[in-house]
Structure formats: structure tokens, C-alpha cells
Amino acid sequence: MSKKELDYDAKIKKQDGEAIITAVISWDTLKSFRPQALEGLRENVSIDGFRKGKIPEKVLEEHVGPMGIISEMAQLAISEAYPKIITAEKLQTIGRPDVQITKISKGNPLEFKATATLMPTVELPKDYLKPAGKAWAEAESEAGEVSDEDVTEAIESIRQQWARAQAMQEADEDVNPAELEIDEEELPEVTDEFVSQISEAKTVAEFKQVLKENIAAQNERKSKEAKRSALLQAIVDTAKADLPSLIIESELDKMMAQFESDVTRAGMELDDYFKQTEVSKEEMRDKWRPDAARRAKTQLVLNKIAADESIQADDEAVDREVEQIVNQYKEVPEDRARMFVRSRMINENTIQWLEEQVQS
Numbered sequence: 442m443s444k445k446e447l448d449y450d451a452k453i454k455k456q457d458g459e460a461i462i463t464a465v466i467s468w469d470t471l472k473s474f475r476p477q478a479l480e481g482l483r484e485n486v487s488i489d490g491f492r493k494g495k496i497p498e499k500v501l502e503e504h505v506g507p508m509g510i511i512s513e514m515a516q517l518a519i520s521e522a523y524p525k526i527i528t529a530e531k532l533q534t535i536g537r538p539d540v541q542i543t544k545i546s547k548g549n550p551l552e553f554k555a556t557a558t559l560m561p562t563v564e565l566p567k568d569y570l571k572p573a574g575k576a577w578a579e580a581e582s583e584a585g586e587v588s589d590e591d592v593t594e595a596i597e598s599i600r601q602q603w604a605r606a607q608a609m610q611e612a613d614e615d616v617n618p619a620e621l622e623i624d625e626e627e628l629p630e631v632t633d634e635f636v637s638q639i640s641e642a643k644t645v646a647e648f649k650q651v652l653k654e655n656i657a658a659q660n661e662r663k664s665k666e667a668k669r670s671a672l673l674q675a676i677v678d679t680a681k682a683d684l685p686s687l688i689i690e691s692e693l694d695k696m697m698a699q700f701e702s703d704v705t706r707a708g709m710e711l712d713d714y715f716k717q718t719e720v721s722k723e724e725m726r727d728k729w730r731p732d733a734a735r736r737a738k739t740q741l742v743l744n745k746i747a748a749d750e751s752i753q754a755d756d757e758a759v760d761r762e763v764e765q766i767v768n769q770y771k772e773v774p775e776d777r778a779r780m781f782v783r784s785r786m787i788n789e790n791t792i793q794w795l796e797e798q799v800q801s
Contacts, residue, residue, distance in 0.1 A: 446470070447518075451526045455559065458685040460532050462555040463543075466518050471511075471551050478513035507547060515542055515551050523555055533560040536687050561688065563745040564681040574799035576675035580668045587656045595652050600628045603639065672795060673739060680742045684734055688741075692733040693726050700725075740788075747791045754786035762786075 451464040483496050488504055491497075502510060519540060527534060534557040544552035604627045612621065629635050633644045642648035701711045715721060746752070759782050766778045 446473075447522055447525060449522050449526070451522075451530075453526075453530050453532070458559055458561060458683050460530075460534060460557045460559050462523075462526055462538075462557065464522060464526060464553055464555070466522055466551040466553075468548055468550055471514055471518050474514040474517045475510065477517055478510055481517075482510065482513055508545075511545060511547060512542075515545055515553075518551060519553055519555075526555075527557070532557070534558060535560050535685075536691075558685045558687045561682050561684060561741060563741050565676070565742070565745060565749075566679050569676050569679050570795075570798050572675045572679055573672050573795065576671040577668055577796075577799045580671035581664075587653045587660070591656055592649050592652050595656060596631060596649070599639070600631070604628050669792060669796070672799060673742075673792070676746075676795070677735070677739050677742050680738065680745075682738050682741050684737055684741075688737045689730065689734050692737045692740075693729060696729055696733060696736075697722070697726065743788050743791050746795070747787050750791075750794060752787060752791050752794055754783045754790065759783050759786060 448467040448470040449464055451462055454461045454463075479498060479501065482501055482505060484493055486496065486501065486504060487493065488496055488500065491500065496504075519542075523538065523540070526532075536558050538555040538557040540553060540555045542551070542553045544550075601623060604623045605621055608621050608623065608627070631645055636642050636645055636648035640648055640651065642651055704711050704714050711722075715725075759779065762782045763775060763778045766773060766782070767775050770778075
């Protein structure tokens with residue numbers, strides 16, 4: 442059936458981040474879907490004595506009933522009408538609509554109601570870079586020179602970890618590492634021989650210098666993350682966006698999937714974790730919901746800025762990373778990998794653009 446021949450009437454009501462569509466499809470239009478409905482039913486219905494796809498129309502109608510065929514016609518008509526309504530009304534929707542048939546009978550127009558979640562709009566004040574710059578400046582601080590005490594603490598931590606690892610090798614398999622008590626005499630002496638065993642350094646002095654450089658680099662990363670976080674939070678706080686529950690729940694799903702992956706890598710089943718912690722999955726989702734809303738809003742804000750400033754990802758860089766992912770993880774579909782990589786790169790490019798703006 443050609444879309445231009447579809448005879449329908451639709452009314453749209455927008456409220457609470459949703460588009461409520463009430464539509465009527467004429468009987469003449471609906472009955473034109475009968476051949477297609479019969480063909481689909483022939484392929485999916487099994488009747489003894491008949492091959493699939495070869496069931497006579499009369500036998501098929503007796504088997505599914507007249508309303509069974511009309512219901513199939515209705516589904517086909519709605520699946521064609523809905524996207525046409527969305528396009529004609531220039532609605533930007535996300536997810537699948539909730540469709541309910543409100544009136545259906547032979548010889549009469551089909552009436553249905555579809556509720557779709559609208560893509561939320563994001564409003565940024567014209568001077569949003571001003572509070573962002575202020576937050577960046579307040580968060581910006583020198584990482585500070587690494588002191589001898591910092592290096593000493595790092596070495597002490599390494600000695601503790603080494604001694605604990607040695608004790609675990611000698612302990613029973615069911616011993617909890619956290620319950621192991623390490624005495625002072627079990628800690629290794631920091632000698633040239635010891636540091637050469639645990640690192641590429643050949644002397645204690647060289648090892649201390651490497652530690653000092655590593656701590657400085659770690660402090661620098663923490664400082665950069667703090668400034669980025671402050672900058673983004675300032676922009677998100679100034680932005681206006683009505684977050685539909687669909688987006689928040691989708692973000693929660695991602696967080697839960699990541700958490701389950703982390704638990705599995707730790708050698709535990711998710712159900713066992715919930716039993717041991719006496720926390721239900723629903724309670725965890727409730728606890729995480731505010732954070733999911735913040736993450737969702739942050740992503741919408743980044744999308745808005747990227748669109749406004751025409752910030753894109755480098756196609757060749759995307760291709761290279763996608764190739765690496767699909768080669769390493771054979772089960773990951775290429776289109777999903779590409780969407781993930783492109784989104785991550787656009788986010789990074791957008792944040793870098795923001796950093797340049799607040800420093801200029």
C-alpha cells in the first residue's frame with residue numbers, strides 16, 4: 442500500500458514530555474490491507490492438512506475468525522500510519538510508542554491512540570560559558586609538588602600489598618584477604634634487590650623517582666578531572682531540560698548493566714550479591730535514579746552544545762577504533778560499536794571545546 446493513499450485523520454496533544462496521538466483510519470483504507478494481512482497470517486498460522494502459505498482464505502478465516510483478520514489489518518495500517526503522522530507533525534520521538542486500539546469493527550473506521558515520548562529539548566542561557574569559566578577557575582589548582590612523605594606512603598602501601606600477596610599464597614583457599622593480619626616483620630625491606638623484583642628500576646633511588654613521577658601524573662589527572670567535572674556541572678545547572686522517565690530508566694539500565702559486569706568479573710553472580718548485601722535490585726535503582734537523571738541531562742547538554750557548535754568526530758579515527766573493537770569483541774555488532782565510539786569522541790571533542798572557551 443502506498444503511503445500517499447493512506448486515509449487518516451490525527452490529532453496531537455503534547456503534555457509532560459509526551460505526544461498523545463489520537464487517530465482515525467477510514468474503513469476503505471483499512472480493508473485495503475486485507476490481502477497483506479491474509480498473506481502474513483498464512484505464513485504464521487499452522488492448520489493441519491495445509492502447508493504454510495497455502496491455506497485457502499475461507500479456511501483461514503474460519504480458523505482465526507473475521508476479527509482475527511481485521512485485527513491483523515489494523516496492526517498493518519497502524520504500522521504504516523504512525524511513522525507518517527510523526528513525520529507530518531515533525532515530532533521527534535524516542536523509544537517505541539504505547540499503542541492502544543480504541544475502536545475496531547467490520548465496516549467502521551479504525552480508531553487508535555498512541556503515546557510517544559518526545560525527545561526533550563534543552564535550553565542553555567546565552568552566557569552559559571560565564572558560570573562554566575568561573576567554576577573552572579575555582580576548581581583549578583596546582584597539583585602541587587610531590588613530597589617525600591607522599592613517596593614514603595606509596596612505598597609503605599606497596600610493602601603491605603606485597604606482604605599480603607605472599608601471605609595469600611601460603612594461606613588456605615577459603616581465607617578472606619581482608620581478614621589477613623600482616624606483622625611488621627613480614628614486610629619486605631626496601632632494597633635494590635626488592636625494587637628490581639617488582640619494577641624495572643634497578644636501585645631504590647631510581648624506584649623513588651619513578652614513584653614520584655607517577656604520583657605527580659596521577660595528581661595531574663585528578664586535577665583535570667576535577668576541573669572538567671566542575672565545568673560540566675556548572676553548565677548542566679544552568680540548563681533547562683524536562684527529562685522523560687524513558688531516558689532516565691535507559692540510563693539506569695546502562696548503569697545496572699555495567700554494575701552486573703563488574704560483579705561478574707569479581708567472580709560473583711548478581712543475585713548472590715543482592716542476597717549478601719540484603720539490597721534488592723529495585724532499591725538499588727531507586728538509590729541510583731538521581732545520579733542517572735544527572736548523567737542523562739549531562740549527555741543531553743553535551744549533545745546540544747555539539748549540535749550548536751557543529752562539533753563532530755573524525756571519521757577515520759572512528760573507523761580505526763571500531764575496527765579494533767569488532768576484531769577484539771566478535772559478539773559486538775559493528776553498528777553499535779560505531780554509535781558508541783562516535784558518541785564518545787563527540788563528547789570528548791565537545792568538552793575540549795568548552796575547556797578552550799573558558800581558558801581563552
